Amino acid sequence: MSALNHLDYYRLPWNLADNSIAWLEPTTKCNLACYGCYRRNEQDGHKPLEAIEEDLDVFQKFRKFDAVSIAGGDPLVHPEIAEIVRRVKRRDLKPIINTNGLALTPQLLAELKRAGAFGFTFHVDSKQNRPGWKDANELELNELRTRFARMVADAGDIACAFNSTVYEDSKKFVPEMAKWAERHIDIVQLMVFIMYRAIDAGRFDFYAGPTKLDTSDFIYNDEGDDKVDVKAEEIYALLKSEYPDLDACAFLNGTARPDSIKWLLTGRLGRPGKVYGYMGKKGMEMLQTFHHLFMDRYLAYSGPRTTRMGKTMLLLGALDGRLRTAARRFYANPLNAFRRLHYQSIMVIQPIDLYDDGTQNMCDSCPDLTVWNGQLVYSCRMDEQLNYGCNVTSHPKDSSGSAVAVVPEQPKPISH
Numbered sequence: 001m002s003a004l005n006h007l008d009y010y011r012l013p014w015n016l017a018d019n020s021i022a023w024l025e026p027t028t029k030c031n032l033a034c035y036g037c038y039r040r041n042e043q044d045g046h047k048p049l050e051a052i053e054e055d056l057d058v059f060q061k062f063r064k065f066d067a068v069s070i071a072g073g074d075p076l077v078h079p080e081i082a083e084i085v086r087r088v089k090r091r092d093l094k095p096i097i098n099t100n101g102l103a104l105t106p107q108l109l110a111e112l113k114r115a116g117a118f119g120f121t122f123h124v125d126s127k128q129n130r131p132g133w134k135d136a137n138e139l140e141l142n143e144l145r146t147r148f149a150r151m152v153a154d155a156g157d158i159a160c161a162f163n164s165t166v167y168e169d170s171k172k173f174v175p176e177m178a179k180w181a182e183r184h185i186d187i188v189q190l191m192v193f194i195m196y197r198a199i200d201a202g203r204f205d206f207y208a209g210p211t212k213l214d215t216s217d218f219i220y221n222d223e224g225d226d227k228v229d230v231k232a233e234e235i236y237a238l239l240k241s242e243y244p245d246l247d248a249c250a251f252l253n254g255t256a257r258p259d260s261i262k263w264l265l266t267g268r269l270g271r272p273g274k275v276y277g278y279m280g281k282k283g284m285e286m287l288q289t290f291h292h293l294f295m296d297r298y299l300a301y302s303g304p305r306t307t308r309m310g311k312t313m314l315l316l317g318a319l320d321g322r323l324r325t326a327a328r329r330f331y332a333n334p335l336n337a338f339r340r341l342h343y344q345s346i347m348v349i350q351p352i353d354l355y356d357d358g359t360q361n362m363c364d365s366c367p368d369l370t371v372w373n374g375q376l377v378y379s380c381r382m383d384e385q386l387n388y389g390c391n392v393t394s395h396p397k398d399s400s401g402s403a404v405a406v407v408p409e410q411p412k413p414i415s416h
Helices: 049-062 081-090 106-115 142-155 171-183 232-242 281-295 310-318 321-331 334-338 379-388
Strands: 021-024 067-070 094-099 119-123 159-166 190-195 204-208 250-252 263-271 274-278 342-349 369-372 375-378 393-396
Touching: 021 049, 021 369, 049 081, 049 369, 049 375, 067 081, 081 094, 081 106, 106 142, 119 142, 142 159, 142 171, 159 171, 171 190, 171 232, 171 342, 190 232, 204 379, 232 263, 232 342, 250 281, 263 281, 263 310, 263 321, 274 321, 281 310, 281 321, 310 321, 310 342, 321 334, 369 379, 375 379
Parallel strands: 021 067, 067 094, 094 119, 119 159, 159 190, 190 342
Antiparallel strands: 204 393, 250 263, 263 274, 263 342, 369 375
């Protein structure tokens, strides 16, 4: 397994008040039942437009951001999804629709483009129980991913991204999924691998305040003996097995450990079927810094007009050695001076980790915070807010199966 040293990468500059994304949930209703989902499917879960406006007001009260991830549930089942997109766009924000794509048609896509949709993120994986694809593995699902990518490309000037939940039995497909994204680097701007997580009721007890909880009520409970948390380092090693010179450029750490990797970003430059090189940490730092300097917000998604300007990005090689290497490889063929060079992001996201003492390691300065009771909360733990009004705590069990109190180690004074 390839070791990841966080000090080798640019720490993404996002913080609680100044970030890149807001996570809007206009509905909890969904037309699929994904195995790894952390939200209950509520058939009457549509929010009215007035409540959605209130959520947007809360976001803009507490933080700067570049894009609004319109999620759920599946937002395409909301009867007023086009108007939701329109209202996000009216606030000079990028509306990004996070969907499984099941309800998307060319007609609806055209309507959403007219409303101001900036991009789509399609969630496609092999444990969605998707009609017509129930027995398909991740490689077979590349056919479906291609359909969605072509549909978006045909609509013109809309960003296209894919995410997939990675399980212990599906992680072996990650290299080939990355190769699929490489072959479609001209129409796919982002590929995201999200590590599977569930609570571990065998090792921990869970509490809301002083009240011990029945973990069978948790939507993301997994009491099977085969439960395995996939780590970012594993996915990075698998990617390196296919692309030996691959290297990440930026990361986001955890709330409990500064050296933990929660979001790992790789930026690569190439043409369909060919990667010439990678963005280095200085290049990503310049992109984020310049965007914030001129736009007063950190960059989230980039559209196809930007990502096909890879040759312009090579100019950042003045301060970025990896981009200089990419430039040498690209211009080794003089004919490439007349060809487009595309930029594509690969993101690995490792959600909550539970350490042996019960400490919960969340994504520091999480971009995917949503609104609950007028405050920003973790979207991946909304089920806890709905059921208990707070995030639950975890405590390790002793050998008898009972929870034990753990006194955290106190920090030692710094010697000078």
